[in-house]
Amino acid sequence: xxxxxxxxxxxxxxxxxxxxxxxxxxxxxxxxxxxxxxxxxxxxxxxxxxxxxxxxxxxxxxxxxxxxxxxxxxxxxxxxxxxxxxxxxxxxxxxxxxxxxxxxxxxxxxxxxxxxxxxxxxxxxxxxxxxxxxxxxxxxxxxxxxxxxxxxxxxxxxxxxxxxxxxxxxxxxxxxxxxxxxxxxxxxxxxxxxxxxxxxxxxxxxxxxxxxxxxxxxxxxxxxxxxxxxxxxxxxxxxxxxxxxxxxxxxxxxxxxxxxxxxxxxxxxxxxxxxxxxxxxxxxxxxxxxxxxxxxxxxxxxxxxxxxxxxxxxxxxxxxxxxxxxxxxxxxxxxxxxxxxxxxxxxxxxxxxxxxxxxxxxxxxxxxxxxxxxxxxxxxxxxxxxxxxxxxxxxxxxxxxxxx
Amino acid sequence: xxxxxxxxxxxxxxxxxxxxxxxxxxxxxxxxxxxxxxxxxxxxxxxxxxxxxxxxxxxxxxxxxxxxxxxxxxxxxxxxxxxxxxxxxxxxxxxxxxxxxxxxxxxxxxxxxxxxxxxxxxxxxxxxxxxxxxxxxxxxxxxxxxxxxxxxxxxxxxxxxxxxxxxxxxxxxxxxxxxxxxxxxxxxxxxxxxxxxxxxxxxxxxxxxxxxxxxxxxxxxxxxxxxxxxxxxxxxxxxxxxxxxxxxxxxxxxxxxxxxxxxxxxxxxxxxxxxxxxxxxxxxxxxxxxxxxxxxxxxxxxxxxxxxxxxxxxxxxxxxxxxxxxxxxxxxxxxxxxxxxxxxxxxxxxxxxxxxxxxxxxxxxxxxxxxxxxxxxxxxxxxxxxxxxxxxxxxx
Numbered sequence: 001x002x003x004x005x006x007x008x009x010x011x012x013x014x015x016x017x018x019x020x021x022x023x024x025x026x027x028x029x030x031x032x033x034x035x036x037x038x039x040x041x042x043x044x045x046x047x048x049x050x051x052x053x054x055x056x057x058x059x060x061x062x063x064x065x066x067x068x069x070x071x072x073x074x075x076x077x078x079x080x081x082x083x084x085x086x087x088x089x090x091x092x093x094x095x096x097x098x099x100x101x102x103x104x105x106x107x108x109x110x111x112x113x114x115x116x117x118x119x120x121x122x123x124x125x126x127x128x129x130x131x132x133x134x135x136x137x138x139x140x141x142x143x144x145x146x147x148x149x150x151x152x153x154x155x156x157x158x159x160x161x162x163x164x165x166x167x168x169x170x171x172x173x174x175x176x177x178x179x180x181x182x183x184x185x186x187x188x189x190x191x192x193x194x195x196x197x198x199x200x201x202x203x204x205x206x207x208x209x210x211x212x213x214x215x216x217x218x219x220x221x222x223x224x225x226x227x228x229x230x231x232x233x234x235x236x237x238x239x240x241x242x243x244x245x246x247x248x249x250x251x252x253x254x255x256x257x258x259x260x261x262x263x264x265x266x267x268x269x270x271x272x273x274x275x276x277x278x279x280x281x282x283x284x285x286x287x288x289x290x291x292x293x294x295x296x297x298x299x300x301x302x303x304x305x306x307x308x309x310x311x312x313x314x315x316x317x318x319x320x321x322x323x324x325x326x327x328x329x330x331x332x333x334x335x336x337x338x339x340x341x342x343x344x345x346x347x348x349x350x351x352x353x354x355x356x357x358x359x360x361x362x363x364x365x366x367x368x369x370x371x372x373x374x375x376x377x378x379x380x381x382x383x384x385x386x387x388x389x390x391x392x393x394x395x396x397x398x399x400x401x402x403x404x
Numbered sequence: 405x406x407x408x409x410x411x412x413x414x415x416x417x418x419x420x421x422x423x424x425x426x427x428x429x430x431x432x433x434x435x436x437x438x439x440x441x442x443x444x445x446x447x448x449x450x451x452x453x454x455x456x457x458x459x460x461x462x463x464x465x466x467x468x469x470x471x472x473x474x475x476x477x478x479x480x481x482x483x484x485x486x487x488x489x490x491x492x493x494x495x496x497x498x499x500x501x502x503x504x505x506x507x508x509x510x511x512x513x514x515x516x517x518x519x520x521x522x523x524x525x526x527x528x529x530x531x532x533x534x535x536x537x538x539x540x541x542x543x544x545x546x547x548x549x550x551x552x553x554x555x556x557x558x559x560x561x562x563x564x565x566x567x568x569x570x571x572x573x574x575x576x577x578x579x580x581x582x583x584x585x586x587x588x589x590x591x592x593x594x595x596x597x598x599x600x601x602x603x604x605x606x607x608x609x610x611x612x613x614x615x616x617x618x619x620x621x622x623x624x625x626x627x628x629x630x631x632x633x634x635x636x637x638x639x640x641x642x643x644x645x646x647x648x649x650x651x652x653x654x655x656x657x658x659x660x661x662x663x664x665x666x667x668x669x670x671x672x673x674x675x676x677x678x679x680x681x682x683x684x685x686x687x688x689x690x691x692x693x694x695x696x697x698x699x700x701x702x703x704x705x706x707x708x709x710x711x712x713x714x715x716x717x718x719x720x721x722x723x724x725x726x727x728x729x730x731x732x733x734x735x736x737x738x739x740x741x742x743x744x745x746x747x748x749x750x751x752x753x754x755x756x757x758x759x760x761x762x763x764x765x766x767x768x769x770x771x772x773x774x775x776x777x778x779x780x781x782x783x784x785x786x787x788x789x790x791x792x793x794x795x796x797x798x799x800x
Contacts, residue, residue: 180647187644194636201630208626211619219612222605226755233762369650376654377787380661383780390773398766404759 007126008117012041013135015113016056018105034105035060036112040135057138061086064112067134070145071125073153076274077357078125079364081118082263084111090192090255092200092248103249107256114260124360160277161270167279171354177361178272184265188258195255199248210241229404236397243393247386254382257375261368268364271357278353282346289339296332299325445471445542447557449535452527453484462486465531467538469557475549481558487512489556490534492568496552497541502700503743504547505750507540508689509533529682536686540753546742583707592702593709596740602747603698610691617684620676627673631666638662653790657783664779672772676765683761687754694750697743704739708732 007013017037025031041054064083071080088104098104116135119125130148133141216234220227451466464484471479490509497506510533541547555567638659645655711729718725 183647184644187640187647191637191640191644194633194640198630198633198637201626201633204626205623205630208619208623211622212616215612215615215619219609219616222608222612226759229759369648372651373654373787376658377784379658380780380783380787383665384777384784387773387777387780391770391777394766394769394773398763398770401759401762401766404755404762 007120007132008043010043011120011135012039012043012054013113013116013120014039015109015116018109019058020100021060032100033060034100034108036109038116038135055136057136059134061108061112063134063142064115066142066145067131068115069154070130070148070150071119071128072270073150073157074128074130074148075124076157077271077353078122078360079264079267079271080125081115081122082260082267083115084108084256085259085263090189090196090259092196092203107252111256111260123363157274161273165277165280167276168283169279171275171279173358174272174275174354178269178276181265181269181272185262185269188262188265192255192258192262195251195258199251203244203248206241206244206247208241209237213238213241226404229400229402232403233397233400236393236400240390240393240397243389247382247389250382250385251379254375254379257371257378261372264364264368268361271361275353275357278346278350282343282350285339285342285346289336289343292332292336292339296329296336299329299332444473445469445548447535447538447542449531449538452531463527465534467557475554476558483558483560483564485556487530487534489564490537493541493552493556494537497547497550500550500552501546501742502704503697503739504544504746505690505693505697506547507537508686508693509537511689532682533686544749590706590710592706595702595705598744599698599701599740602694602743606691606694606698610688610695613684613687613691617681617688620681620684624673624676624681627669627676631669631673634662634666634669638666654787657786661779661783665776668772668775668779672768675768679768680761680765683757687758690750690754701739701743704732704736708736 015036016039019035019037020032021035022030022032035058037056037058039054039056061083068080068083071078084107087099088101119131125131130145133144137144213234216230216237220230220234223230446469448468449465450468452463453466455462455464464486467481467483467485469476469481471481487509491512494506494509497504510530541550541553547553552567555564559567641655641659641662645652645659648655708729711725711732715722715725715729
């Protein structure tokens with residue numbers, strides 16, 4: 001994100017802290033929840049050296065969700081950055097699946113900060129007023145966002161995205177992108193699952209070595225010459241066993257990077273789906289227009305080219321009067337006019353959507369390639385660090401064994 | 405025909421059993437240091453072969469001996485022996501020297517997991533253990549001059565069979581066993597403190613070495629399960645690379661790295677299994693051997709104590725009984741001194757064996773991490789060269 005910082009050029013944003021709160025919820029029941037401190041500071045202030053106290057406000061996860069839902073319905077042609085997961089998934093046994101667990105809260109804090117930074121560095125999203133007031137307006141933000149009526153739009157959007165419909169002339173590019181989104185989601189899920197199981201096993205390997213520490217220590221008590229060597233080797237085995245906690249904590253950070261793109265894949269698919277919907281609505285409008293035009297022709301020329309129940313019943317029960325026909329024609333003309341407007345409108349929407357969406361998709365692709373490459377590199381660096389620790393511990397152990 | 409080294413061995417035999425413990429240890433240390441430089445017998449066990457007869461199928465191993473010792477008729481021998489023959493040799497050595505420590509043989513059967521007697525890994529593990537067994541005998545100052553050992557190494561199969569038939573008959577062996585059981589039941593009255601200390605040590609050692617054996621086996625199990633999961637990571641990265649364009653190369657690269665690390669992990673587990681576990685297992689069996697040796701010593705003392713008591717109370721046959729008592733007393737002193745010397749010897753050997761096994765394991769682990777390190781560093785290197793080419797990745 002070094003290219004265009006937009007809002008970030010003017011403002012420093014961070015999610016500095018997390019705190020537990022208790023309060024009464026909507027159904028007047030006592031609940032415990034976590035709030036996150038959003039700090040903002042004008043960039044200039046820091047560089048002037050005055051370093052004033054940042055502005056800050058507390059928000060809970062559900063408010064972040066509301067913000068994101070608002071962004072989704074307002075900018076359906078953009079790949080909207082995802083939030084960190086609602087519940088801990090792909091968990092290996094030692095890692096808590098509890099939302100209240102301090103490690104989970106900490107990782108969520110980092111994820112929420114990441115979300116805000118992503119939005120703030122997006123060329124379009126960063127200019128959104130609701131986003132700005134989310135960062136700056138503690139009270140009243142909820143009302144402001146509700147007034148936009150996004151909730152209703154969010155519900156209908158969800159419904160539409162899950163509906164099944166067929167597009168006659170699908171846009172190849174979007175179809176491919178949707179397919180890519182499906183594959184990305186599938187493969188990252190698989191990778192996260194496999195990685196979690198491997199982490200679980202690795203934990204076991206390291207921790208069992210701790211038993212060496214205990215037994216060597218006990219054994220050293222009954223030996224004369226061997227005692228010191230065994231005892232000190234035992235300490236290194238304990239250190240080895242303990243080292244896995246840090247190793248796996250770092251790896252969890254890598255898993256979080258993968259998860260972000262797992263959820264990004266979903267956002268990408270949503271854009272493609274929305275495009276399909278837009279296309280479908282255009283096709284429906286065009287189809288409707290064509291059929292209306294056909295009806296007008298039939299009425300005008302008196303021929304029935306296409307089967308219609310009305311046509312058949314009128315044939316069976318007698319033709320209409322000329323006056324009735326005139327009225328009908330006039331109505332059809334109006335409808336056709338409206339229909340043509342609608343098609344024009346929808347066509348315009350579709351073109352706009354395609355243009356904007358494709359720009360953002362290209363931006364997303366570049367960001368994804370860059371970020372995931374960085375993630376793979378940081379994974380390699382983690383592995384190297386783990387190997388170096390292993391080399392050190394076993395060299396130390398070897399020295400101790402030599403003194404046996 | 406006398407020779408210098410043959411004579412020195414005979415003298416050592418005498419001194420071994422009559423001198424005080426400390427003098428023996430001093431003597432033996434010198435002897436052993438000489439032995440280290442002037443090892444004059446080399447024994448190898450290899451080449452397992454399967455034999456099928458009408459009644460049974462069994463494995464024989466080639467036992468090759470190269471020696472400059474004068475009591476051997478030639479300098480090279482090659483014979484084939486089966487497990488039963490090794491068992492016989494061990495039995496003979498234990499009979500002749502009940503309070504000396506004979507290195508354990510690999511177990512008769514492997515009960516866990518229904519391992520076939522003719523499974524390749526089992527045969528190799530057994531071969532290696534038999535090789536160690538014979539070498540421990542060859543290194544031992546007393547055992548290596550045993551006539552039974554010599555015959556084991558040199559006799560043709562017919563000769564060995566007929567030699568086996570000699571020695572104390574069945575009834576006499578039964579008699580010894582009955583005596584031993586009686587002595588065990590009687591128990592020892594006043595065991596010298598040093599042997600009580602030994603027993604306490606052996607109890608504790610037995611527990612510790614068994615724990616270490618179990619811990620190591622558990623590590624092997626956990627490593628194998630880790631490997632199973634890791635094996636799925638590489639293919640997943642490879643699958644992913646198929647959907648990507650820019651990312652395809654780094655993803656394929658990572659897949660390759662993970663696969664290489666899998667291979668290294670596999671080798672490392674194999675090494676633990678083939679090197680550390682057999683040694684630990686040997687010393688678990690050693691602990692049992694030591695317990696048996698201490699029991700046998702106790703039995704000899706119990707026997708002596710019983711005879712002393714009998715002499716005090718009996719009126720008839722006193723001369724005969726006194727003779728018997730004197731013999732038993734000698735036997736006890738002999739047994740105690742032998743045990744004391746061999747104990748020190750055994751401890752030194754245990755320390756050497758376990759130390760080198762642990763060092764070997766530590767070195768192997770270092771090598772494992774070094775290899776994996778190299779794999780990931782080459783990945784980083786490849787990404788650096790790519791980045792420098794594209795000019796877009798910041799490595800700071």
